[in-house]
Each structure stands twice: as C-alpha cells, then as structure tokens.
Amino acid sequence: MLNHHTIDECFRALAEPARRAIVERLSDGPASVSQLAAPFDMTLAAVVQHVQVLEKCGLIRSEKIGRNRVCRVDPAGLDVVSNWVGLRRSMVERQLDRLGALLASEPTGDEDPPETERTDP
Amino acid sequence: MLNHHTIDECFRALAEPARRAIVERLSDGPASVSQLAAPFDMTLAAVVQHVQVLEKCGLIRSEKIGRNRVCRVDPAGLDVVSNWVGLRRSMVERQLDRLGALLASEPTGDEDPPETERTDP
DNA sequence: ACGATTGTCAAGTGACCACTTTAGTATGCG
DNA sequence: CGCATACTAAAGTGGTCACTTGACAATCGT
Numbered sequence: 001m002l003n004h005h006t007i008d009e010c011f012r013a014l015a016e017p018a019r020r021a022i023v024e025r026l027s028d029g030p031a032s033v034s035q036l037a038a039p040f041d042m043t044l045a046a047v048v049q050h051v052q053v054l055e056k057c058g059l060i061r062s063e064k065i066g067r068n069r070v071c072r073v074d075p076a077g078l079d080v081v082s083n084w085v086g087l088r089r090s091m092v093e094r095q096l097d098r099l100g101a102l103l104a105s106e107p108t109g110d111e112d113p114p115e116t117e118r119t120d121p
Numbered sequence: 122m123l124n125h126h127t128i129d130e131c132f133r134a135l136a137e138p139a140r141r142a143i144v145e146r147l148s149d150g151p152a153s154v155s156q157l158a159a160p161f162d163m164t165l166a167a168v169v170q171h172v173q174v175l176e177k178c179g180l181i182r183s184e185k186i187g188r189n190r191v192c193r194v195d196p197a198g199l200d201v202v203s204n205w206v207g208l209r210r211s212m213v214e215r216q217l218d219r220l221g222a223l224l225a226s227e228p229t230g231d232e233d234p235p236e237t238e239r240t241d242p
Numbered sequence: 243a244c245g246a247t248t249g250t251c252a253a254g255t256g257a258c259c260a261c262t263t264t265a266g267t268a269t270g271c272g
Numbered sequence: 273c274g275c276a277t278a279c280t281a282a283a284g285t286g287g288t289c290a291c292t293t294g295a296c297a298a299t300c301g302t
Contacts, residue, residue, distance in 0.1 A: 015133045020129075068248065089203060091148040188269040
C-alpha cells in the first residue's frame with residue numbers, strides 16, 4: 001500500500017529535469033542522497049524531496065544504511081511508463097499499417113465511404 | 122525549426138493527464154480538436170492549448186482541413202520518450218546482471234573491496 | 243565525547259501553468 | 273447573405289510545486 005505506481009505519478013515525477021537526472025545517475029549504479037546531490041546547484045533538502053517523490057511513485061527504492069540512504073532504480077517503475085508508451089506506439093503503428101493496406105488494395109478509389117476514423121466496425 | 126523534440130518537453134507534456142488522454146484517444150485514430158474536446162469537462166480553448174503543447178514538442182502533428190484541425194500522433198515523438206526509458210531499463214538490467222554474476226562467482230566472499238559502486242574500473 | 247557528515251521535517255515563497263473568459267476570424271450550410 | 277460551427281488569440285486567476293531556510297536527529301571518525 002506504500003507505492004501507488006500509477007502512470008500519472010510516474011510521468012509527473014519524470015517531468016522534472018532534476019528527477020530525470022537522478023534516475024539517469026541511478027541507472028548507472030546505486031548512490032547515496034548526498035552523492036546524488038553533488039552535481040546539482042541545489043540544497044540537499046531539495047534533493048531529498050525529489051528522492052521522496054521518485055520513491056513514492058515507485059521509480060526508485062532506497063534503504064537506510066548507517067547515516068546514508070542508498071538509492072537504486074526500481075525497474076518496475078520504469079516498466080509502468082515503458083508499457084504506456086509501448087502500447088501507444090504499437091497502436092499507432094497498427095493504425096498506419098491498416099491505412100497503408102487500405103491504400104494499396106483500392107485502385108478504383110470508390111467502394112465504401114472513407115472511414116478514416118476510429119476502430120469500431 | 123518548429124519542433125524541439127526535446128525529452129524535457131515530451132515528458133512535461135505527458136505529465137498532464139488531459140494531454141495523455143488526448144494522445145491515447147489519438148493513438149486510436151485521427152481526430153479534430155472538438156472531437157478531442159468532447160469527453161472533457163473543459164473549454165475548447167483549453168483543449169486547443171493542450172494540442173498546441175503536444176504539437177510543439179513533437180508528440181502529435183496536425184493539419185487544418187476546412188474549418189477543422191485534424192490531429193494525429195507523431196510516432197517520432199513517442200520514440201523520444203521510449204528511447205529514454207528503454208536506455209535506462211537496459212542499463213539497470215545490465216547492472217543487475219553484473220551483480221548477479223558477481224555474487225555467483227565469489228563463494229569465498231573476500232577477494233577485492235566490495236565495489237558495489239558505479240562502472241569505472 | 244566532540245565535531246563533522248548525512249539526512250529529515252516543517253513552513254514559507256515565488257514562479258509556473260492549467261484553465262477560464264472574452265473577443266475575434268474563417269469556413270460550411272441552407 | 274446569414275447564422276452556426278470550429279477554432280484561435282490574449283489576458284487574467286488560482287492552485288500547485290520546486291526550492292529555500294532553519295532547526296533538529298542520528299551516525300561516523302578521531
């Protein structure tokens with residue numbers, strides 16, 4: 001019940017350049033919060049907030065080790081957004097294929113009304 | 122010079138539920154602006170603005186036909202975000218593989234310092 | 243034990259942005 | 273022509289959110 005893993009939260013989280021940069025850094029290997037903060041011209045507190053956002057939406061996980069919090073990417077989070085994009089891509093592709101086939105198989109050009117619209121028949 | 126196609130713009134655009142819904146609707150087939158607006162409890166003007174955002178970042182294209190503007194998904198836009206996510210996913214996967222291999226090939230447990238860190242040696 | 247790291251919490255602030263309103267332009271239809 | 277449809281453009285507004293500050297807790301090194 002801790003993670004929502006919703007598409008909305010994931011996209012919202014990745015909309016922020018700093019958070020995307022954190023995920024990029026983290027996809028190269030685990031890191032502590034201050035390690036994550038180093039490249040930024042930003043307070044440590046701000047980075048902590050970003051980490052919290054990323055964790056709440058399931059894009060990263062973290063565990064406290066001593067006085068450090070070590071963070072790593074959670075593949076499941078990436079999958080959520082990957083699936084969304086992948087589905088749209090395949091739908092658009094299928095849509096274009098259908099259009100291509102239609103154009104190729106109708107030399108006369110007048111058989112039925114030009115249903116260029118949505119998939120319902 | 123019209124489209125930026127930057128990752129940042131694409132993610133920012135998709136962070137908005139309404140805009141994601143528009144892309145979803147559009148990945149099922151082309152539609153006019155007012156068709157896109159229909160399901161929303163929102164002014165047409167607002168939808169127009171969303172369409173403009175989606176077009177500027179290269180996620181959709183549109184052409185004016187008569188008094189209608191018909192919109193369709195631009196696959197290239199989806200590819201931009203797909204590539205970003207795909208790269209991170211593969212990096213994380215590779216990272217986990219390396220960790221697994223390391224654990225499997227070290228029964229003694231003390232050969233070199235535990236470099237769980239980034240890829241540099 | 244003391245000081246220095248490392249992180250956390252809470253409250254405040256400024257900027258951005260989604261949305262509305264208003265007013266206007268262009269196209270289709272009878 | 274005249275009226276409705278479909279969009280566009282500009283300005284204003286409220287709410288969200290990234291970031292700061294400041295004060296505090298826990299842990300490490302010496």
